[in-house]
Amino acid sequence: MSELGQLLKKARLENGLSLDQLEEMTKIRKRYLEAIETGEYKILPGSFYVRAFIKSYAESVGLDPTEVLALYRNVIPTPTPETIVEPIRRKKTHTRNTDKISKWASTILMIAFVMLILGVIYYFIDQSYDGSRQQVDENEKITDKSSPESKSQSGDGGSLASGNGSVIKTSTATPTPTPTPTPAAVLTKLRSEGSTDYYSLEIADKMNVKLNVIGEECWLRIDKMVLNGEGRTERQVLEQKLYKKGDLREWISDVNVYMTVGLPAAAEITVNGTPLLFGDLKNARNVQIELKKPAH
Secondary structure (H helix, E strand, O other), X not given: OOHHHHHHHHHHHXXXXXXXXXXXXXOOOHHHHHHHHHOOHHHOOOOHHHHHHHHHHHHHOOOOHHHHHHHOOOOOOOOOOOOOOOOOHHHHHHHHHHHHHHHHHHHHHHHHHHHHHHHHHHHHHHHHHHHHHXXXXXXOOOOOOOOHHHOEEOOOOOEXXXXXXXXXXXXXXXXXXXXXXXXXXXXXXXXXXXXXXXXXXXXXXOEEEEEEEOOOEEEEEEEEEEEOOOOOEEEEEEEEEEEEOOOXXXXXXXXXXXXXEOOHHHEEEEEOOEEOOOOOOOOOEEEEEEEEOOOO
């Protein structure tokens, strides 16, 4: 057993925690926890997960993860990029997408053809109706002339007297005010420092973070950044877990958020509908998002 594993196991036992309880707390599989205690890091799914798992283990047993990682940095394997084999199924997906596009194009052309025929029919019917109406207008002798005595306008311009003494009231329509559109939230990348990207989310009352795992697996931890009683910012864990391919998660926060993504290339993450762009990045990445609420 390595010195690091002995240190972590000792802290766990002092806290009266079993491996099953620690598994429930950290959401890390029991066999990975045992591998950390024995120093058999090859059992872990990838070398880039070692530091993240040790950090989570240390926090759960009351140790300072920064000091633990700094003290044993020489024995912890350095994260190495891992090649993700792109599934061959993409060709089938491309073929299916092409078939769908062809079907949609055929449907659109059919609809356009039907609308063209209906338009031609409507045009001839409208021309025929206009000819009949003009003929009726010519047969009817209607004059819009009237004597000065036959018209009188009220003081407010809202009534008109006809020649036979009846009063025709007129009204002015009140224009309906156009509602002011609600501005959309704007996510802006401010800067990058080391392994951390800093963003700001403006014109939003709440932050909506969505995760879609597209790779084989991805470890992620998400924290809320809140003020403690001393007025200092501290992180509160919302969730930390090793997610599998196809997993979907969503978190809503009304304060700033801090995330650690184990394998960014295996995850699609959006914030209020705007995606975070990681590219093919395979090393762990931290993301801090500041929520700027609109003034009311």
